Amino acid sequence: MANSSEISYLQQPAKRTFWSIPKAYQDSARGYFLISPPLLYSLVMLAAPLVLVVLLSLWTQNYLELDRTITLKNYVEAVTEPLYGLLISRSLMISGMVTLATVILAYPIAYYVAMFGGKRKSMWLLLITIPFWTSYLIRIFLWKVILGYNGVINGSLMGLGLIEEPLTFILYNANAVVLTLAHAWAPFAILPIYVSLSRIDKSLLEAARDLSDNAFQRFFRVTLPLSMPGVVAACLIVFIPTVGDYVTPKLLGGTDGLMIANMIQIQFGKANNAPLGSALAVVAMFIVAAISISFVLLTRRFLKTKG
Amino acid sequence: MISNSAKPIIEIKNVEKRFGSVTALDGVTLDIKEGEFFSLLGPSGCGKTTLLRIISGFDFPTSGSLYIGGEDMAEVPPNLRPTNMVFQSYAIFPHLNVAENVGYGLKKLKLPKAELERRVNEALALVDLKGFGPRESHALSGGQRQRVALARALIMQPKVLLLDEPLSALDKKLRDAMQIELRRLQQTVGITFVLVTHDQEEALIMSDRIAVMFDGKVSQLDTPEKLYRRPANRRVASFIGVMNFIPAKVVSSNSKSLVIDITAIGKATLDADEQYAAGADITVGIRPEMLTILYSETADDKDSFAATVNARSYYGDMTYYDVRINDTNIHATISMRNTAGRPVLAPGAKTRVSWRPDSFTIIANV
């Protein structure tokens, strides 16, 4: 196959090219170049607006006019007005309960798929995610249908003669919100836990067994600690967005299920007090960030083991 | 097969490569001759792969220069170099079939379809994959992937074919067969092959010359036989096979020969091209198969010493003995082929061991 007439293109004269720059600089330069479009987008469309929200929260609304003198008045109001405090602490409570319920309910599912899923792991994961491709609003609304006065649960229980009057404690309160959100966020808890569980080297479990741990001890001494990164991620992924949930409390929460997001919306809407709404949003964000960071710090011990 | 006068196809001059604070190559200078099968041998992290990537253009030296076919490669990207590579993972494009993989690099020549096909088939025939063209690449076995990678590189008619640990992914039997085949292939196509490997046996079997590398430096560059018989230093000697190191004292020395007194063994006269001061301490090395157990306590071979078997390892075709020499604390490893009627000695057994002066080689203490 030696016939060297066509290989001349291989020997074109060399010019000073990108290649002669040291690879480390090349890598950084190309990395920054490539990451810049998404980064710029997020800076302009997310970071800058967030800064503006903080700025707006320092201004005040005088009916139709915006007073641009910097003041902490909105924050004072956000902190001292009992209603806002109540809404924020209720939001945190509900989100905390949602997180706890979602993660505890989800863990065994992730465990089953990771440990016993065999070759059908993908099928199981698909099966778990399918319900969440139903319209979010309609899904929440259907919970109202399930939990309602004439709903599926009350209808079935009365039909079976187990109760005579419809149960009322299951709708228009915090319980309904927790249940519905635990449903809505299920895959966001299952998937990260599943990922960290499936990364556990099976030989570690065999080693634990070999060192005469029983199934129970194996779980608490090996599996659970090694899956903690997934659990922590699941907690954050569920907790943070649910604090700001708007639809579920509005549809299912009744008056004692309303959360801070509903109040923020009211300030931007009916109340026409965007600065106060911004201050409430900033306060809520700050508290959520503080809780999340302390949670990560508290669980750091478990996260060091990169499963 | 390669005459000493063959001109270098690759000249590496004082090449250094640093990654941050890590020095991967510390001033490497070597020439690779046209048409030879050249190996870069060393433990992992010795810099051999970095050197190969510098030759192929995927890394550039921090300082120093590289010439291929007389041309400075400082600013030539990999796609314009007259080298082609067989990757350790083979890097077979999974979205293309075998023929498309092999013809990948020819596409820019815009050859007529029939001509392209002819060349692809020719390349496939060269690596014994006739008729594999339409096969899906992800259905290939490890050995077949390697052949596709070879065909894909050879079809480019490179001046130099670079092979990055090409056999490490194959099982032992296939590896042994491929060693012979790669050597045969290199002689058929006559292209310079540069092989990176950590397997000393592989390098010895295939290469015309081997550069043994440690810590980013070439420790010794020689033919396989010279490397094995006359390793320049302890590290090379130990990396390539097993060697017994025994202290010795210089008795007398001139420009042609050297008389030494080997501890526990006795006087020996060696050929030498270097002169040593009388009374100097040196180290000599001897390979296990260069010592011969005589299976007798009374044999009166002139050059022999008494030994006691300390331990033995039975390998089937061979037995390796660890013996104590002349009741001293000096040990030696001796290998004996288990030929018909030859006993396997038990620990504690006493015997005499014969040696020849020219089996010893002087080892630099590096």
Add this chain to the structure above:
Amino acid sequence: MEKSSRSLLTYVLVYLTFLYAPVFLLPIFAFNDSAIISLPLSGFTFDWFLMLWQTKALHEAFYNSMMIALISASLSTTLGIFAARATSRFEFPGKRGIVGFLMLPLVLPEIIVGVALLVVMIQLGLSLSAWTVVIGHVLVCTPFAIAILSSAFNSFDISLEEASLDLGVNKIGTFFRVILPMVAPGIISSFLIAFTISLDEFIIAFFLTGTDATLPVYIWGQLRFPARLPSIMALGFLMVLLSLLLLLVAEYFRRRSTQFSANSSASNESIL
């Protein structure tokens, strides 16, 4: 072992019933011949689907949502390609921080994103429109696109790119002949996921939509009118079918994108 896995399976099945409960009710009420959404069921009807066909506002909302989803998915996938390529092949100072920032919308309450963009629009005196919704949706969809595309870009061996360069093909040629064909399934999958997310997103659209209501905003408006509910069930049912179709197509392409990868474990770790 067997016994514990069996009791676990029982739990899994109960949990799946919980997950699927609302979904099962949807077709039941979509075809139930009663204006009230409650048990017991009356008869079977296609009326609610017919009603959808005749509601003009719905058609506009559907059109708006499709356009917004199309544009948002294209933009977020494009941004995702840049980010995934950058993070999978190059090392640069601050990489982790930048990626963390890009993924931030994943853990940011959507109401915050909505409020922030709303504030900008008001302050700049810009009017709300379908475009402001697109801006928000791109922010929310990009992290998903990055996650899917990163696994596609990471799942192939860098020596494939090097092999292409080694065989005389330049960087641009390599991008089109090796990288793109390898990640194409990931791109399609990312596009479809982003499309589905945008199609279903409510809160941001609720804050940022002008006169052009999106489908979820339209549905939200209708939930107040009991008479409209059965047709909303019918609409929901159709949307499930559409989402499922998109999801299955996305899943098909995602699997194709990882079948090339040497480490098959990556195939199970998509964000999906």
